[in-house]
Amino acid sequence: MTQSSAAPAQNNSNLTPATDLVTVSRAVADLRRGEIVLVQGHDNGEAHSVAVIAAEPLSQIGFDRLCDIAREGEAPAIVIPRVRAKSLGRACKNDPFIAFVSADRSGINADRLGEIANPLLDLDALPKGDWRPVSMAESAAIRLAKLARLLPAVVTVPVAPDQLENLARAQNLLVLQSESINGYENASAASLREVSQARVPLENAENATVIAFRPEDGGQEHLAIVIDEPAKDKPVLIRLHSECFTGDLIGSLRCDCGPQLRGAISEISRGGQGGIVLYLRQEGRGIGLVNKLRAYALQDRGFDTLDANEELGFDADERVYRPAAEMLRQLGFETVRLLTNNPEKMSGLESWGVKVSERVPHKFPSNGHNEFYLQTKKERAGHLF
Template sequence: MTQSAAVPSQANVSTTDLVTVSRAVADLRRGEIVLVQGQANGIAHCVAVIAAEPLSDHGLARLHDIAGKSGNTAIVLPRVRAKSLGQACKNDHFIAFVSAKKSGVDAQAFAEIANPLLDLEGMPAGAWRPVSMAESAAIRLAKLARLLPAVVTAPVEPEQLEMLSKAQNLLVLQSESINGYEDASAATLRQVSEARVPLENAENATVIAFRPEDGGQEHLAIVIDEPAHDQPVLIRLHSECFTGDLIGSLRCDCGPQLRGAIAEIAKSGKGGIILYLRQEGRGIGLVNKLRAYALQDRGFDTLDANEELGFDADERVYRPAAEMLRQMGFETVRLLTNNPEKLTGLESWGVTVVERVPHKFPSNGHNEFYLQTKKDRAGHLF
């Protein structure tokens, strides 16, 4: 099944850096501290970072120790959260709220400040300031960990970085490695298993699993029949959706789209591929998608809910799909989609899309507003 084609250029991130970022993601999810270094105008800026969501009093105490005599720690928040807390923030996507140790802000208070589902009556004593490049990269790391995009930081002098790393066994990351992680990881995808899996509407189907070198999540290619390599192959990019694909949620159209794509490809008689991408909730993860659902129940639409949490409306990337197609020997496709972003996303990584094949399904009484939002605000072509 595997063939080779021209390899697109990849991000300038080494395999060692990939593994370091992957380890840091796991540390962040456990409430551990990591060290992030960034540079702006030739000046290095370093911070010790803990994710706000799993923050404990023990972790915060360690962070205060790193902060030294000043005792100053800062929580980096999305603009929309800062606004809801009474801070005007016109241009920056994120803003930092600085609180001294003597102010008595504990871990629970920081976690509540970070949580956009909570309405707070007031803020503790502190001051607001812009976010550094290192802190911006730390937010990116929190997103990779599928945590709320809010982190608590303490400043670290560049000359203290190595000593602190060794003394407390903390990972040190460069902002460039964090920001380039997703593209670089996708470039290292390799096929790790393949098996015949007869499906309800496509008995001649094979599932191929691809894993990146850093040990990240596997993406899957569902190959139906035996598509030819000398003509455009019919494909669908399908982002993982536990609620729609597995338990039949009526809030979205993902389940019908997945099963409909399988049936349509099988019916075509020419075969095709479904690329099942591990990008739940437009790339924000299942837990955050459930938080977005809670916000939708308060009146937000599907895009605003993601942004209220501090994410972009759509955080998905399409290099993994392009890399999987390249390794299977397909460069030209017909794409089953209503989303024009998928066309441009694939084409930006060297895949030629010769046709967009419409792929729409009727609403079910629960998802009319969701589908209308995709059409009116995201430009989906229904």
Template structure:
């Protein structure tokens, strides 16, 4: 029997693509990263202005109030709500109100655990009524897609009688984006990856190597397939490594993680076995982005482990998605793989995406004196098999 999660994924993948929807989300991501608000519309046609918390200043907050004509609330993820002292939350996104209203300093103190604030009592919190529907969830999801802190200031908007969402957005020079399009974005973007580059790139441990670049339809960052040797589905399941980009480990040789060892080790092992593929996925820091990963490192230096640091920032322990990997494998002609990994979640996720994992090949490297705690957390908190 098909599981509910797989059934939902299959249903999502059966829906027709809307290229306009993908472009609108991509443009909204850009607006949010520039510090501008966007207008979010839910399925019922209700509207809300959303602003990234990283862009909040006293002036920006006042402008948001004036434009919306209503008091904004702060939308945070459940992990962040728990971290700031609101346990027992069930919804994935929680809306917060402050006694006396929101102000910029209180917002930054509530959403950024790396921000240093003056001593004194913290703001008095209350959970705001969830009358915003899916709009606050979509606003936080958009902040995640933008690789910003996963929180947003959201204010409901009620346009004058007779005004449409489009005309109101145009009048206020705002990007209008549908909540549903934001929430479906990763699924739909992964479905339409396009091969845009393919070249021979001889490597130190694997001279017979090609690198193929797959670009999402919104023009975002490419995912790469490092094809070693000449793997063919006719010869059986390919030996595959899923590797999420790690600027600090892969490029700089950081000792805080084992990513560089895993990448170079995978290339060498695949070459030794004759052929296979390393999928280099554009999802830095387990999907939270480089800047947020640096914030997580700061929290780890204060005594939190990897999982706790991500959750302190408001993220899940692992935000990665593997639909792009599955789509790349399908385009390369593979539906069955031998997976080079220690992470059982990768086995489950690929299976959810329709790729059969025939075998798990262990991929273990010794600690280096700096990453013992990191590897211990992987094993104890994330179930990695070392």
């Protein structure tokens, strides 16, 4: 389906950027399948458009299709994180991403580009080529790859702005504006609506109700676990918990997520005043499960938990807290007591209008496998242990 511009979404806040949730969501799915999408941005007031394909699922068929789009004489570029370029021998400035353009089109293929993009691989040498800064459209394409929970690396070719519509129609490609991609997470959070709830007795909290919230584009649901019947006219005890498959479900000892989740439920239940655990679908500090496993592999090579995320091309913490604030607003709570050791969760909630009246410490003993992880959170991320 061809969609050539970002149509404004219905917003419930003047802080929400206009973005087409459905188009961005479809583009995320296309990128994960190794399909091409078209992105338009503006550099110094001038439109700049690119055809984009993600480096991680890149196939030779997809790469050949992308090359067919390129104008005569134009070579594809691979956009990779600065840290990856540095590991490949390129001294970079502080730009977070940089583009590499091979000088020899015949010497580059999908497999080679995948190797260049993969931060877990050591390469002997790069093909001959040039490095250049990225455009706004390419920067937005990286954001799209992050939304797809893929490695933040894309392959692009420029598209003349006046040919964008024709190309989209001829090849049935989606067109996105960079502003629409960059505003997606906020707009998605603003569109959250309750879709289901049920009483779910828990091991340590028998009077519990699980409420599911879904965004308008049909994306992942966030969950509110409401324990007992907390009063709405005084601060409610809450925990913001980012999902952790390894810690929550299979008992990983590399983190403290499982004890934090179960400990929060127990503490809220014991308090007798009720409270809420917001279970946010932001695995691996927002980078996704597959990338978290990659980060674990890097940690086994000596990186700490923050550097491992950055070595993959992500921020140390990619989580957003507007979904939590929106869920609390719809549940009728404006002031909270927050079970956390992380000051960023406090500031994140307050930036979206939720008052944090008290930080309630929430720490657990190390287990012999996660001392370095916890020490890193304390010394580098400012967690209050």
